[in-house]
Amino acid sequence: MDATDEQLVADYRSGSSDAFETLYERYVRRLYDFVYFKTHHRETAEDIVSQTFLQAFQNLGTFDSDRGVFSAWIHRIARNLTFDHFRAMKLSVPIDDAWDIPSNADVARDADATLKVEKVRAYLQTLSPDQREIILLRLWQDLPFKEIAAITGKSEAACKMAYKRGTERLRDELLIAFLLLFLS
Amino acid sequence: MPQDPFTIVSELIEIDPSLEPHRAMLELNVRSILVSRPDTQFSTEFKQRLLRELTEKLDLVQPSTPHSLMIMVNKFLYTGAGAVVGGLLVFFVSRNLPMPGLTTPEPESGKKAVDVAVDAGDAVQGDVPSQPLPPKAFGDLPQPQAHPTISARPQSAGGGAGGATGMEGMEYREESGTDAKMIAPVEPGMYQPISVDFIYKGEITLPEDDVLVMRREMPKTEANASLLKGTFASSLIDVSKLPNLPLQSVNLGRTDFGSFNVTVDFLNGTVSMYKNIDYSSRPESTCSDEACFARYRVKMSDIPSEKELFAMTDKFMKEYAIDRRNLGEPMTQDDWRYWYETSTDKTNYWFPEQLSVIYPYEINGKPVFDEWGNPVGVNVTFDIRENGVTGVWGLQTMDFTSSSYTAADDLDAVMKVVRKGGRNEWRDPAAKIVEASVKEPVDVYVQINVWDQKSMFGETLYVPAVAFPVTSMPMEAGLVRKYVVVPLAKEFLTVPQDPVGIPRPMPLMEGAAG
Structure with a gap:
């Protein structure tokens, strides 16, 4: 049976690089x-994920498994770093993620990602960031609710x-009329 | 696409059973979201590089030692030109996207359906144009698509079981093209799929003349890139260098809660609006268990009567001057009532927080239905928790051209479609058959979307049809169905040879195909 995250954290604290x-x-x-x-941007995502791991493992001493699971903890770091990333842009409207970027904002996004999400953007923009996150975790990351929780x-x-x-x-x-339904 | 829309929607319906009647729409939309998932471009090179860097850095520090974080430098701010070019790409590509799965109309006289000249004078609002286009101007009508919603429960729930023999269902087994040897026998404890035969014992009068099929014409807008004059965009790029860029859509809205947003789709001639709702301030947003949620959920006593509901949606329509000239009287999507009434555990029933009121489109004074017996029109969403209208969908231009097609003249073929529940209905060949009753039909139009593979554009046809009100449905069917709709154009009555459409898992037992 695979070790739990919390067990691996404990092992890492004990000096296990394998953990x-x-x-x-x-x-x-x-x-x-x-x-x-x-x-929606590869380099930004790589940058934030690098920061996330670094911050998480440099501050692993502050992780308390009695107060929550490792998965929630490390995702929260990633989420906060993403917020920070968009806050640093000083956009006219504070945003949490790329979905809420104002149309006139100069923010780098991968052209193919922009293109691919365009037809569902209007729908996803109507959601709160929490709802959007949960829906995308379920539909795009294929995670069960237990893990999403x-x-x-x-x-x-x-x-x-x-x-x-x-x-x-x-x-x-119907989100996409019937122009784009079977693009895959 | 890693996931199956059917499974996703089944899960959603498990959370909220009142969504069952919306399965078809939900599946289409979920599929749209799934296929819109961008490639995240995750690279092995990045994964290995980051592991090396982290191993290096973390070897220098103790895990619990606090360190200053690297300062995040936003290296990725580019000029606006990238975004503008991206937007233009969206436009160009979206005009050329294929949509497999729908048949290609083959127009008569070698003309593409969309090439048929549309004179502005021929397109009228909600009435038959005075001068129809030549016969069969919209090409051959599409063949039926199998659609499994008539099967009351997901096949995946128990797996392609079957084994029923004899019975009237045999005719469908033959039609489906499914090899009976592929059907796994029902084992004790396995789910038994159920299909419904709709029984009509009255008379049907078929049209004596050809029927006039209507095609909805999209609006032509003069609005174009000149709208950008004087805005920041015109200082970044001169879009007039790119000829013939029509306006596609406009979104108007604010971000504050309680305000409405409006989307105007110039390509499809539709308008929709929805309200920003602050779910986070609702008391249950802090709930962490089912009991807490249960305290705040909608109760039966919170649900307004139909009369009260219509009064509120009518008032909203009036307040926003929504054009009702081509809309019929409101109807509710109240299938949840059936699920509540048949629920064995009423105390744990989750009532919908939102109610749908449909103002069906009317053409020549006849309401429009979809092929699954639901009214089609302007959908007004009433939110019980908000005690008000929170969305309006489906407002569309009602301009049509028309063309005559051979009327259905084979009573047996019509009756076969009635019995099956619609021309697209596919049934599990191994399903147990139960019987529902329908009564004398009313004249309606049925809305059918078709796709022209040659022109790469979709069209919406409105075909004269009859709708048989369902008068009884066995509880065993676990299905809510209000009408069975049968189009009266002969070409629509062709029996499908092989079920296609949204795929369903059909597990084979080992050796069953042999």
């Missing part, structure tokens, strides 16, 4: 995708409620 590598393997792609879906630090029930509310609009309106 670090296991945690790194477990989280690097997940964190990268998590950040990329908030920034761990990442967001909410209960599974709260995640399902936010997910349900976020998807309510989808029952009423």
Whole structure:
């Protein structure tokens, strides 16, 4: 049976470099995708993920497994660093992620990502950042609610409620007319 | 696309059973979101490089030693030109995206459907144009697409089981093109799929003449890049150098809670609006368990009567001067009532927080339905928690051209479609058949979206049809269905040979195909 995150953290604190590598393997792609879906920019995502790991493992002494799981803790660091990234831009409107970037803002985004998300942008922009995060974790990162709850630090029930509310609009309106439905 | 929209929507319906009647729409939208997932460009090179860097840096420090963080430098601010060029790319590419899965109309006389000249005088609002286009001007009508919503429960829940023999369902087994040997037998404890036969015992009068099929015409707008004059964009790029760029859409809105946003889609001629709602300030936002959520959820007594509901949505329509000339009387999507009434545990039933009121489109005074028996029109969302309207979807221009098509003249074919529940309905060949009843039909139009592979554009057709009100449905079916809709153009009555459409898992048992 695989060691839990918390066990690996304890092992790392005891000096195990293997524990670090296991945690790194477990989280690097997940964190990268998590950040990329908030920034839509490869270099920015790489930068933030690098900062996240560095900050997490330099401050691992502050992690208290009695107060929450490692997954939520490290995702919170990534989320906060993403906030900081957008705050540093001093945009006219403070934003949490790339979805809320004003149309006239000069913010780098990968052209192909911009293109790919364009048809669902209007819908995703209507969601609160919390709802959007949960929906994208479920639909784009294919994570079960149990893990989403761990990442967001909410209960599974709260995640399902936010997910349900976020998807309510989808029952009423065809997002993409029928121009783009089967692009894949 | 890593996930199956059907599974995702099934999970959503498990969370909120009142969404069941919206399955088809939800699946399309979920699919749209899934396919819009961008490639994150995660590279192995980055992964290895970061591991090396971290190992190096972390070897120098003790895990619990605080260190100053690297200062994040925003290296990625570029000029606005990138964004503008990106936007232009979106435009060019979106005009050329393929949409497999729908058939290609083959227009008569070698003309593409969309090449048919549309005279402005022929397009009228909500009425038959005075001068129809030549017969079959919209090309061959598309073949039916199998759609499995009539099967009451997901096949994936128990797996392609079956084994029923005899019965009237046999005819569908033959039509489906499925090899009976591929069907796994039902084992004790496995889920038994159920399909519904809709029984009509009355008379049907088929049209004597050709039927007039309507095609919705998109608006032509004069608005173009000149709108950018005087804005920051015109100082960054001269879009007049790129000829013929029409305005595609406009979004108007504020970010404060309680305000409405409006989206005007100039390509598709639609307007929608929705309200910004502050969910985070609701008391349940701090809940961490089911019991807490239960304290704040909607109760039966919170739900307004239909009369009260319509009064509020009517008032909203009036307040915002929403054009109702081509809309019929409101109807509610109240399928949740059925699920509540049939629920064995009413105390734990989750009532919807939002109610949908449909003002169906009307053409020639007849309401428009979709192929699954739901009214199609302007959808007004009433939020019980907000005690007000929070969204309006489906406002669209109602300009049509028309063309005559051969009317359905085969009563048996019509009855077969009625019995099946619609021309697109596919059923599990191994399903147990139960019977529902329908009564005398009413004249309606059925809205059918088609795709022209040659022109790469979609079209919406409105086909004269009859809608049979469902009068009884066995509880066992676990299905809410209000109408069975049958188009009256002959070409629409072709029986599908092979089910296509949204795929469903059909697990094979080992050796079953042999």
